[in-house]
Amino acid sequence: MAVNLHIPAPELVFPVDGVEIGVTEAGIRKAGRRDLTVFRLAEGTSVAGVFTRNRFRAAPVQVCEEHLAQSLPIRAMVVNTGNANAGTGEPGLAAARATCDALAKLLGLDPRQVLPFSTGVILEPLPVDRIEAGLPAAVKALAPGNWTEAAHGIMTTDTLPKIVSSRANIGGHPITLTGISKGAGMIRPNMATMLGFLATDAAIAPALLKRMAGQVADVSFNRITVDGDTSTNDSFIIAATGRAGLRIESESDPLYPELLATLKAAATKLAQLIVRDAEGATKFMTIRVEDAGSQEEALKVAYSVAHSPLVKTAFYASDPNLGRILAAIGYAGIDDLDVGRVNLWLDDVWVAKNGGRNPDYREEDGQRVMKQAEIAVRISLGRGKVTETVYTCDFSHEYVSINADYRS
Incomplete structure (x- = not known):
C-alpha cells in the first residue's frame, strides 16, 4: 500500500x-500491460542524465x-519494462543498440x-523482436498529453x-x-532501481544542464533509500526543450538559482x-x-538509521524500541562521536537527551508518533552546523513476499 x-x-x-509521448503493449514479459514508452523531443532540446554507480551497469545505461x-x-x-537488459554482456549491448536503431529509423x-x-x-536476454514489433504503435500514439499513460507504462x-x-x-x-x-524496491542512494x-x-x-542534473539528483534521488540495494539500471534524465521564454546560459544568470531550486523541488517530489x-x-x-561536522x-548517520532492518521493522510494528536508533547512530562510522552530545526526537517528542533517555520521555508518546503514516526522525550530533535529510520507509511482511514472488 502506498x-x-x-x-x-x-x-x-x-x-x-x-515533448511527445507514445505508450503501447509489446508483451515484453507479460501480455496485456503497457510496457513500451517512447518520448520524442523537439529540435533544440538539451538533455542531461545521471546514472547508477553499480559496477554492473546495465547495457542501456552504457549506451545512454x-x-x-x-x-x-x-x-x-525509449523505455521498456519487464526486462532490465542487465548482466547480459555484449549481446545486451547489441540489443540496446538495436532498439535505438529501430526507433531512429521510424x-x-x-x-x-x-x-x-x-x-x-x-x-535475462532482452526480447528485441517484441520491442521492434511494438515501436510503430508507440510512435503512432505520440502526443503531448500522454504523461499519465507513460507513468503507468x-x-x-x-x-x-x-x-x-x-x-x-x-x-x-x-x-x-x-x-x-x-x-519501489532495490532503492538506495547513488541512484536506485x-x-x-x-x-x-x-x-x-x-x-x-549537465551540471544541474547532478546537483538536482544529489538532493532528490540520491537522498532516498528503501532497502539499501543499489540497482544496475538507475537513470535520471532532465530535458529542457527551450520552447518557453526563459533562457539560462550560465550559473551567473540572476535567474539561475530560482530555476535550479524549482527543478530540485520537482525532482525531490x-x-x-518512490x-x-x-x-x-x-x-x-x-x-x-x-x-553534524560535515556532510559526509x-x-x-542518516543512512545508518534508514538502512537498519531493526529500526525499520520497529517502525512497521509501531514498537518504540528506540534504542535501535541510538545503536545505528553509534555504528555509523564516526569514530570520535561524543554520544553525550547526541539528541533524538520523533516529531515533537524528545526521546534521547545528551546521549541518554530524556527524563521527560514517555513511551506512550513515542508509540503515538510511530503509529502515524508519516514520521520525522530528528537527530542532533552536537558537532557542527551541517544538516542533511534522507527519506525512507518501514519494512513489512509484504516486502519479503513481493521480492520472493517477483519473477513468478
Missing part, C-alpha cells in the same frame, strides 16, 4: 511544449552514457540521438504511477515542469513518491541529521 501518494487530476498534468557524450543532440528516448534520426532505458528482471512492482507537474513564473517568464518516475524523467520548456545550455510506494511500505520516514558524517 503512503499518502496522490495522483494528480488529469487537468493538473501539464504537457511540456516540445555513450550517446550523451557525443555531439549529436538527443531527440528521442523517427528519421541517427541512432546516436536515441537514449534507451530498461527496467525489470536482471540476467514504466511501472514494474510499483502499485501507483508517480507524476509531478507544475507551472512557475521565473523572472516574468512562465515555464512548465512535468516528470514521472518509477521504483528507478527511472526518472523530468522535462521543462525552459531553455538551458547543454553544459549547464518524484523521489519521495519511497511512498516502496514495496510493502506502510510508513514514510524523514531522517534529518542536524549539527551527516549522511553516514
Whole structure:
C-alpha cells in the first residue's frame, strides 16, 4: 500500500511544449500491460542524465552514457519494462543498440540521438523482436498529453504511477515542469532501481544542464533509500526543450538559482513518491541529521538509521524500541562521536537527551508518533552546523513476499 501518494487530476498534468509521448503493449514479459514508452523531443532540446554507480551497469545505461557524450543532440528516448537488459554482456549491448536503431529509423534520426532505458528482471536476454514489433504503435500514439499513460507504462512492482507537474513564473517568464518516475524496491542512494524523467520548456545550455542534473539528483534521488540495494539500471534524465521564454546560459544568470531550486523541488517530489510506494511500505520516514561536522558524517548517520532492518521493522510494528536508533547512530562510522552530545526526537517528542533517555520521555508518546503514516526522525550530533535529510520507509511482511514472488 502506498503512503499518502496522490495522483494528480488529469487537468493538473501539464504537457511540456516540445515533448511527445507514445505508450503501447509489446508483451515484453507479460501480455496485456503497457510496457513500451517512447518520448520524442523537439529540435533544440538539451538533455542531461545521471546514472547508477553499480559496477554492473546495465547495457542501456552504457549506451545512454555513450550517446550523451557525443555531439549529436538527443531527440528521442525509449523505455521498456519487464526486462532490465542487465548482466547480459555484449549481446545486451547489441540489443540496446538495436532498439535505438529501430526507433531512429521510424523517427528519421541517427541512432546516436536515441537514449534507451530498461527496467525489470536482471540476467535475462532482452526480447528485441517484441520491442521492434511494438515501436510503430508507440510512435503512432505520440502526443503531448500522454504523461499519465507513460507513468503507468514504466511501472514494474510499483502499485501507483508517480507524476509531478507544475507551472512557475521565473523572472516574468512562465515555464512548465512535468516528470514521472518509477521504483519501489532495490532503492538506495547513488541512484536506485528507478527511472526518472523530468522535462521543462525552459531553455538551458547543454553544459549547464549537465551540471544541474547532478546537483538536482544529489538532493532528490540520491537522498532516498528503501532497502539499501543499489540497482544496475538507475537513470535520471532532465530535458529542457527551450520552447518557453526563459533562457539560462550560465550559473551567473540572476535567474539561475530560482530555476535550479524549482527543478530540485520537482525532482525531490518524484523521489519521495518512490519511497511512498516502496514495496510493502506502510510508513514514510524523514531522517534529518542536524549539527553534524560535515556532510559526509551527516549522511553516514542518516543512512545508518534508514538502512537498519531493526529500526525499520520497529517502525512497521509501531514498537518504540528506540534504542535501535541510538545503536545505528553509534555504528555509523564516526569514530570520535561524543554520544553525550547526541539528541533524538520523533516529531515533537524528545526521546534521547545528551546521549541518554530524556527524563521527560514517555513511551506512550513515542508509540503515538510511530503509529502515524508519516514520521520525522530528528537527530542532533552536537558537532557542527551541517544538516542533511534522507527519506525512507518501514519494512513489512509484504516486502519479503513481493521480492520472493517477483519473477513468478
